[in-house]
Amino acid sequence: MPSHTSATPPPPPQRFPLRPAPWRLPAAMPLAAELDDALEEGENQQLLLLASKGGPALEGMVVGSYCHDVLIRGGRVVGETLGGAAAFVSNVLDAASPREEEEQEAAPFVVVSKVGHDFAYASAPAPARRPPLLCASPTTSFHAQFSEAAASAHAPDRELRRVRACDPIYPADLPDRRFAYGLAVGVAGEVLPETLERMIRLCCAVLVDAQALIRAFDGDGAVCHVSLEDTPYSRILPRVAFLKASSEEAPYVGVETARRRCCVIVTEGRDGCRLFWFEGEARVAPFPAIQVDPTGAGDSFLAGFAAGLLWGLSATDAALLGNFFGAAAVSQVGVPTFHPKMLQAVKEILEDKTTKRPSPCINGTTFTLERSNMHDELHAALREVAMLMSEQHQADPANCNGGDICLT
Numbered sequence: 001m002p003s004h005t006s007a008t009p010p011p012p013p014q015r016f017p018l019r020p021a022p023w024r025l026p027a028a029m030p031l032a033a034e035l036d037d038a039l040e041e042g043e044n045q046q047l048l049l050l051a052s053k054g055g056p057a058l059e060g061m062v063v064g065s066y067c068h069d070v071l072i073r074g075g076r077v078v079g080e081t082l083g084g085a086a087a088f089v090s091n092v093l094d095a096a097s098p099r100e101e102e103e104q105e106a107a108p109f110v111v112v113s114k115v116g117h118d119f120a121y122a123s124a125p126a127p128a129r130r131p132p133l134l135c136a137s138p139t140t141s142f143h144a145q146f147s148e149a150a151a152s153a154h155a156p157d158r159e160l161r162r163v164r165a166c167d168p169i170y171p172a173d174l175p176d177r178r179f180a181y182g183l184a185v186g187v188a189g190e191v192l193p194e195t196l197e198r199m200i201r202l203c204c205a206v207l208v209d210a211q212a213l214i215r216a217f218d219g220d221g222a223v224c225h226v227s228l229e230d231t232p233y234s235r236i237l238p239r240v241a242f243l244k245a246s247s248e249e250a251p252y253v254g255v256e257t258a259r260r261r262c263c264v265i266v267t268e269g270r271d272g273c274r275l276f277w278f279e280g281e282a283r284v285a286p287f288p289a290i291q292v293d294p295t296g297a298g299d300s301f302l303a304g305f306a307a308g309l310l311w312g313l314s315a316t317d318a319a320l321l322g323n324f325f326g327a328a329a330v331s332q333v334g335v336p337t338f339h340p341k342m343l344q345a346v347k348e349i350l351e352d353k354t355t356k357r358p359s360p361c362i363n364g365t366t367f368t369l370e371r372s373n374m375h376d377e378l379h380a381a382l383r384e385v386a387m388l389m390s391e392q393h394q395a396d397p398a399n400c401n402g403g404d405i406c407l408t
């Protein structure tokens with residue numbers, strides 16, 4: 001079990017007094033009191049109908065805390081960066097979600113994240129756009145120890161140690177309204193079981209990173225894993241749409257059991273990923289990348305995957321967008337910066353290959369899982385962009401990571 005407690009919550013934290021959050025609330029979205037599930041189901045259907053008729057863009061909710069990452073190689077600190085899945089996920093959702101012309105900068109989603117007064121990256125793009133809640137406890141902090149040996153595709157290439165932990169995120173910290181989709185992306189046990197349950201009640205479809213559910217910490221803070229079946233999250237699984245796990249986490253998730261409850265995606269580093277659902281499975285090919293830092297690959301994958309669903313892609317096709325952004329993440333240290341021309345090229349490909357509107361089918365019951373007949377074309381088109389991107393990084397490696405990182 002993650003080392004958190006669900007005892008009486010502390011007084012409500014304040015929002016960081018930075019810029020006003022630019023996300024918008026779709027006008028017709030009902031404010032939620034805790035209604036019963038049947039009523040919520042009806043409202044969710046209305047929301048999806050609204051989106052499919054050209055109504056307001058689909059608003060999402062990302063739940064998980066920003067953190068500090070200290071990168072260590074050969075016993076030496078080689079970098080300090082903004083971390084936390086919420087930072088990587090926001091970065092990709094802003095870059096790749098379908099949205100209207102006037103929403104150039106920020107896609108419509110909120111982030112529910114907690115940090116302490118020591119938070120060092122308040123002005124980095126992701127936290128500045130979506131300020132975290134401020135707590136008395138310190139910001140969650142991880143030391144990532146990289147092995148000197150070249151990592152294989154599936155072997156862990158880093159050891160993570162949590163050296164400080166911020167408060168958990170309580171159900172009452174979530175906004176009191178409906179969302180089209182939710183991403184549960186905790187890194188240190190901060191997404192409590194009751195918080196995940198409330199996300200599921202508020203969101204049409206919830207995507208979960210297994211690291212939010214199965215991480216535990218030994219006496220030294222070293223990250224280890226517990227079996228999902230032994231956690232209170234396991235009974236919630238049938239109400240989750242997608243569960244993503246790395247190949248290191250997959251044995252603790254128990255793919256054969258979990259795939260009967262929701263669609264499971266196992267990421268396999270430079271080999272891409274595989275999807276498993278009740279009566280089928282698919283392998284999705286990777287994209288080329290020169291890996292400089294594996295941190296955030298899984299987070300960026302999940303956000304790319306969610307963006308793919310929002311574009312109306314099937315799950316297997318959306319995993320291509322996940323692989324694309326996973327590859328982009330490993331090519332830079334810390335939260336990656338995407339070249340505007342690269343993003344424009346990706347957007348044009350998606351506009352060409354998908355229906356023009358955000359799809360209403362990001363819904364636990366109606367999405368399509370199988371690959372479409374344009375899967376290979378989509379892979380080839382994205383591959384070209386990935387190759388160009390990789391060449392550009394080789395030519396100008398300094399042109400990355402605007403301010404979220406401090407290399408030492």
Ligand SMILES: Nc1ncnc2c1ncn2[C@@H]1O[C@H](COP(=O)(O)OP(=O)(O)O)[C@@H](O)[C@H]1O
Pocket residue numbers: 245246247266267268269270271272273286287288289290291294295296297298299301322323324325326327330
């Ligand atoms: N070296 C790499 N080259 C290309 N793509 C990669 C590489 N490493 C990771 N990825 C992409 O990122 C995804 C997530 O990476 P993975 O290492 O499996 O997750 P995690 O960061 O959670 O350990 C992979 O499925 C793949 O699409």
Ligand SMILES: O=P([O-])([O-])O[C@@H]1[C@@H](O)[C@H](O)[C@@H](O)[C@H](O)[C@@H]1O
Pocket residue numbers: 067068069082083084085086088142160187211294295296297298299300
């Ligand atoms: O690399 P990845 O598995 O996608 O996700 C990472 C977490 O595992 C890690 O705890 C955190 O400190 C990083 O910032 C990043 O969020």
